[in-house]
Amino acid sequence: MAYKEIGLTLTHEHRVLKESVRQFGKEVLRPASIAIDMLTPTEAIKKDSILLDVYKQMYALDYHVTLLPEALGGSGLDPLGIQICYEELGYASAGMALGIGAAGLHAVFASMANDHAINERWVVPYINCKDASMIGCWAITEPNHGSDNLAVGLGQFRDPKISQQVRATKKGDKWVLNGQKCAWVSVSPIATHAGLFCGIDTNKGMAGGGLFVVDLRTPGISKGLPLNKIGQRDMPQGEIFFDNAEIPEECLIFGPDKxxxxxxxxxxxxxxxxxxxxxxxxxxxxxxxxxxxxxxxxxxxxxxxxxxxxxxxxxxxxxxxxxxxxxxxxxxxxxxxxxxxxxxxxxxxxxxxxxxxxxxxxxxxxxxxxxxxxxxxxxxxxxxxxxxxxxxxxxxxxxxxxxxxxxxxxx
Ligand SMILES: Cc1cc2nc3c(=O)[nH]c(=O)nc-3n(C[C@H](O)[C@H](O)[C@H](O)COP(=O)(O)OP(=O)(O)OC[C@H]3O[C@@H](n4cnc5c(N)ncnc54)[C@H](O)[C@@H]3O)c2cc1C
Structure with a gap:
């Protein structure tokens, strides 16, 4: 018997959601995640792999839009609904749950700007994607700056001696990206896009960063081999390299001021x-x-x-x-x-x-x-x-x- 649900504020819809995600997790996610766990990281990301097949199923069921606003076509789950959905995905497989969450992060970050043009460019196409042909990731940590990149509010975050390895420099109406993100960027080996956090105004230390949405197929961007690791092997991870990659200025979502x-x-x-x-x-x-x-x-x-x-x-x-x-x-x-x-x-x-x-x-x-x-x-x-x-x-x-x-x- 599953645990007793003591949340009295759960609606009928919450309970139906919980049951349906539990069922999908039992029938699809758990068996697939165990099979992928046995593969090498390179086998796991092959085009005909079970991993991509499961992502296609999750996209078809709209699991990829759970974190996006209903007004833009997102699922419109309330906070409790989001909690229930991700708890049930995690019940089946942590890697699959976090992977499908990460897949939409570039669009979630873009939606935070509340800007019509940005939404049309990055959010709506992702929401309308039902075949997993658009997959995002969150590229923030770096080989030399893991915790440093996330220590928001700590004194070190504004230390000009500590700033991002990936830098964006303005050149005309383009941004030029250089540097490397760490091997832990979740789902990056299968991602087409990234929500990229990188340095712009290094005088402000980490706080002088910028948030971009980047198409990872841009010339000058490449990926390392998928990481071999002990846990969450059903969620591929890997490095991203930037070598004079030029992206349009509209890719900037938030600059150093925000x-x-x-x-x-x-x-x-x-x-x-x-x-x-x-x-x-x-x-x-x-x-x-x-x-x-x-x-x-x-x-x-x-x-x-x-x-x-x-x-x-x-x-x-x-x-x-x-x-x-x-x-x-x-x-x-x-x-x-x-x-x-x-x-x-x-x-x-x-x-x-x-x-x-x-x-x-x-x-x-x-x-x-x-x-x-x-x-x-x-x-x-x-x-x-x-x-x-x-x-x-x-x-x-x-x-x-x-x-x-x-x-x-x-x-
Ligand atoms: C499964 C998984 C998924 C991940 N997904 C992503 C992702 O999607 N995108 C991405 O960009 N990154 C991702 N990461 C990277 C993750 O955010 C970093 O691994 C994490 O922030 C720690 O950084 P680090 O590994 O460089 O360790 P370090 O920063 O080198 O830390 C090593 C140890 O030192 C301690 N430490 C560090 N700084 C301090 C301090 N100031 N004071 C006290 N103790 C300190 C830490 O607690 C830790 O115990 C992922 C990592 C894992 C394991």
Whole structure:
């Protein structure tokens, strides 16, 4: 039996959404993600791969537009609907959930400008794409600047000695891009577009950046080999190189004057997505552990009849419920109040990813030796959860960003 839904504010539509994503996850995402996990990164991104086939199915079902405004053709899910959708995608597969989220980020960033011409150029074509022929990504971190790029609000963010490796320089009516983004740019190996965060006014340090939407097929842009890694292998990642790549000036969405504000908004949203997905990952690890403990006998009785196991299961359950409650509260406040507060998104991300890791770790322990084998999905879920504490900002650095705001808001 799946967990009991105690959210009394869920509407009939929320429940139907939850059920339909759960079903799609069970029938399509989970089996495909396990198959892709076994492939090499290069095999996984071949044109005829199961990965692209699943993306096509997700686009056909409009999962790619869940984060976009209804007025432009997005799905129009309310904050709770978005939380439910991503939790259920994450329940099936963290990599697939984050991959389809990342695929729309260039369009989400563009929509933040609230500008008709920008929407027509970048958002509407993406929304109308139903065959996964347009895939975006979020290119921000760099080989020499991982945390540095995300430390918005910390003193170092405005230090002129620390600035982006990828630089945009104005030349007539074009921007010229040079530099390299790191190997962790999610879905970049299959992406056609990027929401690119890079340096413009380096005198302001990281804060002097700009946000562009870039067509990755532009001459002067190339990609590295897809990354080989321990978790989320069903979400390809890789470097992007810029070598005197010229892009039209209209590709600039936010310049240095609005960069810090835009990045804060992006992090506020990204942390909520991470929290939703990893609440689903944690729930899935708990459900697998419950199933195993109610089937496996040791010491003459079922594992779940041993008191120590019961206490472990309760602690796992408690953490998942806290993670969901915090994530939903932050999602509803930050996407619904008009006065979003990044630190609550960070609380939800850190709570959910720590929970996913701890719960998956306990689940592997309860499976015993079986938990270490590829016969059961729990070892993959454990690897997927491990990555989340570094992904989209390490939990330590995000905590520092939130702490800085906590202290500022108090004084
Ligand atoms: C699964 C996954 C998906 C990702 N997706 C994307 C993506 O889509 N796009 C993208 O651009 N990037 C992406 N990243 C990159 C990710 O954002 C970075 O890995 C992360 O920000 C940490 O940067 P780093 O790996 O360079 O580690 P570093 O910044 O080198 O940090 C190493 C360690 O030092 C600590 N540390 C760093 N700075 C400080 C400080 N000031 N104070 C205290 N401790 C500090 C960190 O907490 C960490 O423990 C992804 C990463 C992963 C793992």
């Amino acid at each position: 960069y810090e504000h835009a990045l804060t908004e992006v992090l506020t949203h990204a942390n909520l997505m991470m929290a939703s997905v990893f609440t689903g990952v944690a729930q899935s690890a708990l459900d697998l552990a419950l199933k195993h403990c109610t089937e496996r006998t040791q010491g003459g009785k079922l594992l779940c009849e041993h008191q120590l196991v019961q206490k472990t299961l309760f602690d796992m359950f408690r953490k998942v419920e806290v993670s969901r409650a915090m994530t939903r509260a932050a999602m509803m406040y930050n996407l619904g109040s008009g006065t979003p507060d990044l630190k609550y998104s960070i609380v939800s991300k850190v709570t959910a990813t720590d929970t996913a890791f701890e719960v998956a770790n306990e689940a592997v322990q309860l499976f015993g030796g079986y938990g270490l084998t590829k016969e059961y999905p729990i070892e993959k879920i454990f690897r997927d959860a491990r990555s989340s504490r570094i992904e989209d900002g390490s939990n330590e650095v995000l905590s520092l960003v939130a702490a800085q705001r906590l202290i500022r808001d108090f004084s």
